[in-house]
Amino acid sequence: MKQIAIFASGTGTNAQAIIEHFRENKNTCVSLIVTNNAQSGVLKIAAENNIKTAIVSKEGISDSERMKNLLKEIDFIVLAGFLLLIPEYLVKSFPKKIINIHPALLPKYGGKGMYGIKVHEAVKENNEIETGITIHYVNEYFDEGEIIEQHKVTLSSADSALNIQIKVQQLEHEFYPKCVVRMVK
Ligand code: GRF
Numbered sequence: 001m002k003q004i005a006i007f008a009s010g011t012g013t014n015a016q017a018i019i020e021h022f023r024e025n026k027n028t029c030v031s032l033i034v035t036n037n038a039q040s041g042v043l044k045i046a047a048e049n050n051i052k053t054a055i056v057s058k059e060g061i062s063d064s065e066r067m068k069n070l071l072k073e074i075d076f077i078v079l080a081g082f083l084l085l086i087p088e089y090l091v092k093s094f095p096k097k098i099i100n101i102h103p104a105l106l107p108k109y110g111g112k113g114m115y116g117i118k119v120h121e122a123v124k125e126n127n128e129i130e131t132g133i134t135i136h137y138v139n140e141y142f143d144e145g146e147i148i149e150q151h152k153v154t155l156s157s158a159d160s161a162l163n164i165q166i167k168v169q170q171l172e173h174e175f176y177p178k179c180v181v182r183m184v185k
Contacts, residue, residue, distance in 0.1 A: 002184055005032040005074045007082035010116075012042030014080035014101060014172055019049050021177035028184050032074060036061070036084050056084075064089045076184045079138060080176070083115060088140040098138040099183055101176050103168045105150055106134040110143030120164040123155070130154050131164060133171045135179050148183070151175050 004022070006015045019030050033046040033053045046053045054070055061067060061084055071077070071093075079086070079100040086098060102110055104119050109131075114122070123131045132152035137145035151174075153167045 002028040002075045003031040003073050004028060004076050004078055004180070004184060005034055005071060006030055006042070006078045006080055007034045008042040008080045009035055009037045009040055009083040010042070010081040012040065012045045012080070013169065014176055015042045016045050017173040018078060018080065018177045018180055019045065019051070021181070023049075025181075028181075032070075034070070034082075036082070042080075058084055061090075062087055068093065076180075077138075078176075078180055081115070085142060086138050086140065091138060091140050096137055099148065099180070100136055100138050100143070100145070101172055102134045102136065102143050103131075103165070103172065104134065105130070105132045105152065106136065106143055106147060110134075112142045114143070117161055117165060120161040120168065123164055124159070124161045127157070128155060131168060133168060133175065135176060149175070149179060 006018060008015045022028055022030055030051055033042055033051050035042055035055055036057060038055055043053055067090060077094055077098040109119050109122050130152050132150055134150045135148045139145040151171045153171055155164060
């Protein structure tokens with residue numbers, strides 16, 4: 001059985017979509033949720049699904065011995081709204097085995113501080129006619145790893161930042177779990 005760890009800091013809707021997608025899977029399971037935020041909605045989702053959790057601080061994620069021990073059974077790491085930078089030792093320990101989703105068409109609207117509604121506000125501000133999602137490998141820089149796939153959605157001038165977020169979330173929940181299935185093999 002391949003084991004996935006999901007790293008998330010926020011509400012956890014993508015984590016939920018991935019957990020549901022793998023629930024009946026006989027070869028792969030989500031066996032660990034890692035968060036840096038003790039208030040994160042993803043902890044409730046983990047509890048509802050009987051998935052082990054770990055809370056790691058910014059300092060904690062730099063503790064390579066602790067993290068390697070925590071992840072010793074893990075084959076693949078999925079970032080789903082995880083706001084801490086993944087340290088280089090972790091990237092090297094999981095070569096091409098850590099992926100992330102970004103709620104825009106990278107390289108546009110990426111980098112440190114570009115997360116959540118801020119991304120969609122910037123898209124709106126620039127009157128973009130389309131936006132989308134980017135799924136990419138993780139390296140030691142925010143949003144700079146090799147792109148695996150992108151999916152687009154058309155925008156209208158009537159779309160608010162919140163509407164844009166809803167459209168993008170639909171793409172995330174549709175495509176991220178399917179991509180994880182392919183990448184984990
Ligand atoms: C998503 O928009 C994802 O693209 C980004 O962080 C957000 C997480 O949302 N990396 P949720 O917590 O999964 O609802």
